[in-house]
Amino acid sequence: MDACLLFATELYALPILRPLAAAARRAGQRVGWVVPGAVAAYLREDEPRLRSMRAVRALKPDAVYCAANWVAPAFPGAKVQVFHGFNAEKREPDRGHFRLRGFFDLYCTQGPATTAPFRALAREHRYFAVEETGWPKLDPLFAPPAGAADLNPRDGRPVAMYAATFTESLSSARAMLDTLRALVARGDRHWLLTLHPKCDPELFAQYRALEGPHARFLESDRLLDMLRAADVLVCDTSSVIDEFAVQLKPVVTVRNRRPKPFMLDVQAPAEVDAAIGRALQLPPALREALAAHAAAIHPYRDGRSSERVLAATQRLLDGGDGPLARKPLNLWRRWQSARDVRALLPG
Numbered sequence: 001m002d003a004c005l006l007f008a009t010e011l012y013a014l015p016i017l018r019p020l021a022a023a024a025r026r027a028g029q030r031v032g033w034v035v036p037g038a039v040a041a042y043l044r045e046d047e048p049r050l051r052s053m054r055a056v057r058a059l060k061p062d063a064v065y066c067a068a069n070w071v072a073p074a075f076p077g078a079k080v081q082v083f084h085g086f087n088a089e090k091r092e093p094d095r096g097h098f099r100l101r102g103f104f105d106l107y108c109t110q111g112p113a114t115t116a117p118f119r120a121l122a123r124e125h126r127y128f129a130v131e132e133t134g135w136p137k138l139d140p141l142f143a144p145p146a147g148a149a150d151l152n153p154r155d156g157r158p159v160a161m162y163a164a165t166f167t168e169s170l171s172s173a174r175a176m177l178d179t180l181r182a183l184v185a186r187g188d189r190h191w192l193l194t195l196h197p198k199c200d201p202e203l204f205a206q207y208r209a210l211e212g213p214h215a216r217f218l219e220s221d222r223l224l225d226m227l228r229a230a231d232v233l234v235c236d237t238s239s240v241i242d243e244f245a246v247q248l249k250p251v252v253t254v255r256n257r258r259p260k261p262f263m264l265d266v267q268a269p270a271e272v273d274a275a276i277g278r279a280l281q282l283p284p285a286l287r288e289a290l291a292a293h294a295a296a297i298h299p300y301r302d303g304r305s306s307e308r309v310l311a312a313t314q315r316l317l318d319g320g321d322g323p324l325a326r327k328p329l330n331l332w333r334r335w336q337s338a339r340d341v342r343a344l345l346p347g
Contacts, residue, residue, distance in 0.1 A: 085239030
Protein backbone atom coordinates (compact mmCIF):
# COMPACT_ATOMS: atom_id res chain seq x y z
CA MET A 1 0.00 0.00 0.00
CA ASP A 2 1.21 3.49 -0.85
CA ALA A 3 -1.30 5.68 0.99
CA CYS A 4 -4.22 5.60 3.40
CA LEU A 5 -6.95 7.93 4.58
CA LEU A 6 -8.01 8.36 8.22
CA PHE A 7 -11.69 9.29 8.62
CA ALA A 8 -12.78 10.74 11.97
CA THR A 9 -16.05 12.52 12.72
CA GLU A 10 -15.60 12.98 16.50
CA LEU A 11 -12.75 13.96 18.80
CA TYR A 12 -12.68 10.53 20.41
CA ALA A 13 -11.60 9.04 17.06
CA LEU A 14 -8.14 10.65 17.19
CA PRO A 15 -6.60 8.33 19.80
CA ILE A 16 -8.13 5.38 17.92
CA LEU A 17 -6.60 6.27 14.57
CA ARG A 18 -3.30 7.84 15.61
CA PRO A 19 -1.50 4.54 16.36
CA LEU A 20 -2.70 3.23 12.99
CA ALA A 21 -1.46 6.37 11.22
CA ALA A 22 1.92 6.03 12.93
CA ALA A 23 2.20 2.39 11.85
CA ALA A 24 1.29 3.34 8.27
CA ARG A 25 3.99 6.03 8.22
CA ARG A 26 6.53 3.57 9.57
CA ALA A 27 5.59 1.30 6.66
CA GLY A 28 6.33 4.11 4.22
CA GLN A 29 2.74 5.07 3.44
CA ARG A 30 1.44 8.58 2.85
CA VAL A 31 -1.32 9.49 5.29
CA GLY A 32 -4.16 12.03 5.11
CA TRP A 33 -6.99 12.94 7.47
CA VAL A 34 -10.61 13.89 6.79
CA VAL A 35 -12.17 15.50 9.87
CA PRO A 36 -14.68 18.27 10.70
CA GLY A 37 -13.47 21.66 11.87
CA ALA A 38 -14.09 20.93 15.56
CA VAL A 39 -11.75 17.93 15.37
CA ALA A 40 -9.23 19.65 13.08
CA ALA A 41 -8.30 22.00 15.92
CA TYR A 42 -6.75 19.00 17.70
CA LEU A 43 -4.72 17.69 14.75
CA ARG A 44 -0.95 17.81 15.10
CA GLU A 45 1.52 19.34 12.64
CA ASP A 46 2.32 15.93 11.14
CA GLU A 47 -1.39 15.08 10.61
CA PRO A 48 -2.34 16.71 7.29
CA ARG A 49 -6.02 17.55 6.92
CA LEU A 50 -7.49 17.08 3.45
CA ARG A 51 -10.08 19.76 2.72
CA SER A 52 -11.56 18.69 -0.62
CA MET A 53 -12.50 15.59 -2.60
CA ARG A 54 -9.86 16.73 -5.08
CA ALA A 55 -7.23 16.38 -2.36
CA VAL A 56 -8.58 12.98 -1.32
CA ARG A 57 -8.39 11.72 -4.90
CA ALA A 58 -4.88 13.14 -5.28
CA LEU A 59 -3.76 11.12 -2.24
CA LYS A 60 -5.01 7.94 -4.00
CA PRO A 61 -5.57 6.01 -0.77
CA ASP A 62 -5.49 2.24 -0.99
CA ALA A 63 -7.61 2.10 2.17
CA VAL A 64 -9.86 4.33 4.29
CA TYR A 65 -9.75 3.59 8.03
CA CYS A 66 -12.90 4.56 9.89
CA ALA A 67 -13.64 5.11 13.56
CA ALA A 68 -17.23 6.01 12.66
CA ASN A 69 -20.37 4.09 11.73
CA TRP A 70 -20.27 5.34 8.15
CA VAL A 71 -17.89 6.35 5.39
CA ALA A 72 -18.33 7.98 2.01
CA PRO A 73 -18.57 5.37 -0.79
CA ALA A 74 -17.02 8.03 -3.06
CA PHE A 75 -13.69 7.87 -1.20
CA PRO A 76 -11.12 5.80 -3.15
CA GLY A 77 -9.80 2.64 -1.53
CA ALA A 78 -11.03 -0.26 0.58
CA LYS A 79 -13.30 0.82 3.44
CA VAL A 80 -12.04 -0.59 6.74
CA GLN A 81 -14.00 -0.43 10.01
CA VAL A 82 -11.78 -0.24 13.10
CA PHE A 83 -14.62 0.73 15.51
CA HIS A 84 -15.13 3.68 17.85
CA GLY A 85 -15.44 1.51 20.95
CA PHE A 86 -15.98 -1.91 22.45
CA ASN A 87 -19.38 -3.56 22.57
CA ALA A 88 -20.88 -1.81 25.60
CA GLU A 89 -24.22 -3.59 25.08
CA LYS A 90 -26.21 -0.35 25.26
CA ARG A 91 -28.67 -1.77 22.72
CA GLU A 92 -29.71 -5.10 21.31
CA PRO A 93 -27.01 -6.65 19.05
CA ASP A 94 -28.71 -5.87 15.70
CA ARG A 95 -29.12 -2.22 16.72
CA GLY A 96 -25.74 -1.79 18.39
CA HIS A 97 -22.21 -3.05 17.86
CA PHE A 98 -23.19 -5.67 15.25
CA ARG A 99 -25.43 -3.47 13.14
CA LEU A 100 -24.49 -3.55 9.46
CA ARG A 101 -24.84 -0.40 7.38
CA GLY A 102 -23.42 -1.62 4.08
CA PHE A 103 -20.38 0.68 3.91
CA PHE A 104 -17.39 -1.53 4.75
CA ASP A 105 -15.24 -4.07 2.94
CA LEU A 106 -13.35 -5.22 6.04
CA TYR A 107 -14.12 -5.33 9.75
CA CYS A 108 -11.04 -5.48 11.99
CA THR A 109 -12.36 -6.96 15.22
CA GLN A 110 -10.94 -6.53 18.71
CA GLY A 111 -11.15 -10.05 20.13
CA PRO A 112 -13.01 -13.38 20.15
CA ALA A 113 -16.17 -11.93 21.72
CA THR A 114 -16.82 -9.80 18.62
CA THR A 115 -14.99 -11.83 15.96
CA ALA A 116 -17.37 -14.81 16.01
CA PRO A 117 -20.58 -12.75 15.59
CA PHE A 118 -19.08 -10.70 12.77
CA ARG A 119 -17.82 -13.81 10.98
CA ALA A 120 -21.32 -15.28 11.18
CA LEU A 121 -22.67 -12.07 9.62
CA ALA A 122 -19.97 -12.20 6.92
CA ARG A 123 -21.01 -15.75 5.96
CA GLU A 124 -24.62 -14.59 5.71
CA HIS A 125 -24.11 -11.34 3.77
CA ARG A 126 -20.87 -12.13 1.85
CA TYR A 127 -19.93 -8.54 0.95
CA PHE A 128 -17.28 -7.98 3.63
CA ALA A 129 -14.37 -9.80 5.26
CA VAL A 130 -13.53 -10.07 8.96
CA GLU A 131 -10.09 -10.26 10.54
CA GLU A 132 -9.30 -10.32 14.25
CA THR A 133 -6.52 -7.79 14.79
CA GLY A 134 -6.99 -6.17 18.18
CA TRP A 135 -7.78 -2.47 18.50
CA PRO A 136 -5.22 0.18 17.42
CA LYS A 137 -6.35 2.55 20.17
CA LEU A 138 -4.99 0.20 22.83
CA ASP A 139 -1.50 -0.13 21.35
CA PRO A 140 -0.15 2.68 23.58
CA LEU A 141 -1.62 1.00 26.69
CA PHE A 142 0.84 -1.84 26.25
CA ALA A 143 3.83 0.31 25.33
CA PRO A 144 6.41 1.56 27.87
CA PRO A 145 4.88 4.23 30.14
CA ALA A 146 5.30 7.78 28.88
CA GLY A 147 3.69 11.17 28.91
CA ALA A 148 1.01 10.96 31.60
CA ALA A 149 3.01 11.84 34.73
CA ASP A 150 0.95 15.01 35.15
CA LEU A 151 -2.16 12.91 35.82
CA ASN A 152 -0.80 10.80 38.65
CA PRO A 153 0.79 12.77 41.50
CA ARG A 154 2.44 9.64 43.00
CA ASP A 155 1.77 11.01 46.46
CA GLY A 156 0.36 7.81 47.95
CA ARG A 157 -3.26 8.58 47.08
CA PRO A 158 -5.09 6.23 44.70
CA VAL A 159 -6.12 7.75 41.37
CA ALA A 160 -9.81 7.36 40.54
CA MET A 161 -11.18 8.09 37.08
CA TYR A 162 -14.79 8.99 36.31
CA ALA A 163 -16.33 8.75 32.84
CA ALA A 164 -19.94 8.58 31.63
CA THR A 165 -21.79 7.62 28.48
CA PHE A 166 -23.63 10.30 26.50
CA THR A 167 -26.78 8.12 26.26
CA GLU A 168 -29.02 10.06 28.63
CA SER A 169 -31.09 7.07 29.77
CA LEU A 170 -27.93 5.19 30.79
CA SER A 171 -25.72 8.06 31.93
CA SER A 172 -24.82 8.58 35.60
CA ALA A 173 -23.30 12.03 34.98
CA ARG A 174 -26.10 14.12 36.45
CA ALA A 175 -26.80 11.78 39.36
CA MET A 176 -23.10 11.52 40.27
CA LEU A 177 -22.36 15.24 40.32
CA ASP A 178 -23.05 15.90 44.02
CA THR A 179 -21.37 12.65 45.10
CA LEU A 180 -18.26 13.46 43.10
CA ARG A 181 -18.20 16.99 44.49
CA ALA A 182 -18.09 15.53 48.02
CA LEU A 183 -15.54 12.81 47.18
CA VAL A 184 -13.23 15.27 45.43
CA ALA A 185 -13.43 17.74 48.32
CA ARG A 186 -12.48 15.00 50.79
CA GLY A 187 -9.03 14.84 49.18
CA ASP A 188 -8.06 11.24 49.98
CA ARG A 189 -8.04 10.31 46.28
CA HIS A 190 -6.86 12.09 43.16
CA TRP A 191 -9.65 12.30 40.55
CA LEU A 192 -9.52 12.35 36.75
CA LEU A 193 -12.85 13.41 35.25
CA THR A 194 -14.11 13.31 31.67
CA LEU A 195 -17.35 13.32 29.71
CA HIS A 196 -18.33 12.13 26.26
CA PRO A 197 -17.89 14.97 23.70
CA LYS A 198 -21.62 14.87 22.88
CA CYS A 199 -22.71 15.58 26.46
CA ASP A 200 -24.66 18.74 27.32
CA PRO A 201 -22.36 21.83 27.43
CA GLU A 202 -23.95 22.84 30.74
CA LEU A 203 -22.93 19.48 32.19
CA PHE A 204 -19.40 20.05 30.88
CA ALA A 205 -19.28 23.35 32.76
CA GLN A 206 -20.46 21.71 35.99
CA TYR A 207 -17.78 19.04 35.76
CA ARG A 208 -15.06 21.53 34.89
CA ALA A 209 -16.00 23.37 38.08
CA LEU A 210 -14.88 20.31 40.08
CA GLU A 211 -11.25 20.94 39.10
CA GLY A 212 -8.88 21.84 41.90
CA PRO A 213 -5.99 20.40 43.93
CA HIS A 214 -7.67 16.97 44.06
CA ALA A 215 -9.19 16.69 40.57
CA ARG A 216 -8.51 17.29 36.86
CA PHE A 217 -11.05 17.51 34.06
CA LEU A 218 -9.81 16.41 30.64
CA GLU A 219 -11.35 15.99 27.20
CA SER A 220 -11.48 12.72 25.33
CA ASP A 221 -8.29 13.30 23.33
CA ARG A 222 -6.41 12.50 26.57
CA LEU A 223 -8.49 9.46 27.41
CA LEU A 224 -5.60 7.02 26.98
CA ASP A 225 -3.43 8.99 29.38
CA MET A 226 -6.24 8.88 31.91
CA LEU A 227 -6.72 5.13 31.49
CA ARG A 228 -3.04 4.53 32.11
CA ALA A 229 -2.80 6.84 35.11
CA ALA A 230 -5.89 5.68 37.02
CA ASP A 231 -6.04 2.85 39.55
CA VAL A 232 -9.82 2.44 39.43
CA LEU A 233 -12.60 3.55 37.07
CA VAL A 234 -16.10 4.70 38.00
CA CYS A 235 -18.51 4.57 35.05
CA ASP A 236 -22.02 3.51 34.00
CA THR A 237 -22.64 1.78 30.64
CA SER A 238 -19.84 2.79 28.29
CA SER A 239 -17.19 1.09 26.18
CA VAL A 240 -14.61 2.99 28.25
CA ILE A 241 -15.19 0.25 30.84
CA ASP A 242 -13.65 -2.35 28.55
CA GLU A 243 -10.76 -0.08 27.57
CA PHE A 244 -9.90 0.22 31.25
CA ALA A 245 -10.56 -3.41 32.21
CA VAL A 246 -8.15 -4.86 29.61
CA GLN A 247 -5.40 -3.46 31.84
CA LEU A 248 -6.72 -5.81 34.57
CA LYS A 249 -7.64 -2.81 36.73
CA PRO A 250 -10.95 -2.70 38.63
CA VAL A 251 -14.16 -0.98 37.57
CA VAL A 252 -17.07 0.32 39.63
CA THR A 253 -20.27 0.76 37.62
CA VAL A 254 -23.43 2.70 38.45
CA ARG A 255 -26.55 0.85 37.29
CA ASN A 256 -24.81 -0.81 34.35
CA ARG A 257 -27.31 -2.07 31.77
CA ARG A 258 -25.80 -5.58 31.84
CA PRO A 259 -23.38 -5.92 34.76
CA LYS A 260 -20.75 -8.64 34.48
CA PRO A 261 -18.63 -10.49 37.05
CA PHE A 262 -15.59 -8.25 36.49
CA MET A 263 -17.59 -5.15 37.50
CA LEU A 264 -18.56 -3.94 40.97
CA ASP A 265 -22.02 -2.64 40.10
CA VAL A 266 -23.98 -0.38 42.47
CA GLN A 267 -27.49 0.98 42.26
CA ALA A 268 -26.96 4.48 43.66
CA PRO A 269 -24.19 7.12 43.78
CA ALA A 270 -24.13 6.87 47.58
CA GLU A 271 -22.72 3.34 47.25
CA VAL A 272 -19.80 4.34 45.01
CA ASP A 273 -17.36 5.34 47.75
CA ALA A 274 -17.46 1.96 49.51
CA ALA A 275 -17.31 0.13 46.17
CA ILE A 276 -14.12 2.00 45.25
CA GLY A 277 -12.59 0.83 48.52
CA ARG A 278 -13.44 -2.80 47.70
CA ALA A 279 -12.22 -2.45 44.12
CA LEU A 280 -8.82 -1.12 45.15
CA GLN A 281 -8.28 -4.23 47.28
CA LEU A 282 -8.64 -6.32 44.07
CA PRO A 283 -9.79 -9.60 45.68
CA PRO A 284 -8.86 -12.85 43.86
CA ALA A 285 -12.33 -13.47 42.43
CA LEU A 286 -12.41 -10.00 40.90
CA ARG A 287 -8.88 -10.40 39.53
CA GLU A 288 -9.83 -13.68 37.87
CA ALA A 289 -12.99 -12.19 36.37
CA LEU A 290 -11.00 -9.28 34.93
CA ALA A 291 -8.50 -11.67 33.32
CA ALA A 292 -11.25 -13.79 31.76
CA HIS A 293 -13.04 -10.73 30.38
CA ALA A 294 -9.86 -9.24 28.92
CA ALA A 295 -9.03 -12.52 27.18
CA ALA A 296 -12.47 -12.53 25.54
CA ILE A 297 -12.62 -8.94 24.32
CA HIS A 298 -8.95 -8.10 23.60
CA PRO A 299 -6.33 -10.81 24.21
CA TYR A 300 -3.51 -8.84 22.56
CA ARG A 301 -0.85 -7.38 24.86
CA ASP A 302 1.93 -6.71 22.35
CA GLY A 303 0.91 -3.20 21.26
CA ARG A 304 0.93 -4.24 17.59
CA SER A 305 -2.75 -4.24 16.67
CA SER A 306 -2.15 -1.41 14.19
CA GLU A 307 0.34 -3.54 12.28
CA ARG A 308 -2.20 -6.37 12.18
CA VAL A 309 -4.83 -4.01 10.76
CA LEU A 310 -2.42 -2.97 8.00
CA ALA A 311 -1.61 -6.62 7.24
CA ALA A 312 -5.30 -7.55 7.14
CA THR A 313 -5.97 -4.67 4.74
CA GLN A 314 -3.14 -5.75 2.46
CA ARG A 315 -4.50 -9.30 2.48
CA LEU A 316 -7.91 -7.95 1.44
CA LEU A 317 -6.37 -5.90 -1.37
CA ASP A 318 -4.36 -8.92 -2.54
CA GLY A 319 -7.53 -11.01 -2.79
CA GLY A 320 -6.63 -13.24 0.14
CA ASP A 321 -10.17 -13.03 1.51
CA GLY A 322 -11.64 -14.34 -1.72
CA PRO A 323 -14.21 -12.64 -3.95
CA LEU A 324 -16.76 -10.54 -2.09
CA ALA A 325 -20.34 -9.88 -3.15
CA ARG A 326 -21.45 -6.38 -4.09
CA LYS A 327 -22.46 -4.14 -1.23
CA PRO A 328 -26.17 -3.38 -0.81
CA LEU A 329 -27.35 -0.18 -2.48
CA ASN A 330 -28.63 1.46 0.71
CA LEU A 331 -29.69 4.55 -1.26
CA TRP A 332 -30.87 6.49 1.79
CA ARG A 333 -27.62 5.96 3.69
CA ARG A 334 -25.59 6.79 0.59
CA TRP A 335 -27.50 10.05 0.18
CA GLN A 336 -26.91 10.88 3.85
CA SER A 337 -23.18 10.12 3.58
CA ALA A 338 -22.86 12.21 0.41
CA ARG A 339 -24.57 15.13 2.15
CA ASP A 340 -22.31 14.84 5.21
CA VAL A 341 -19.16 14.57 3.11
CA ARG A 342 -20.09 17.70 1.18
CA ALA A 343 -20.14 19.51 4.53
CA LEU A 344 -16.67 18.14 5.37
CA LEU A 345 -15.14 18.54 1.91
CA PRO A 346 -16.80 21.37 0.01
CA GLY A 347 -14.26 21.34 -2.80
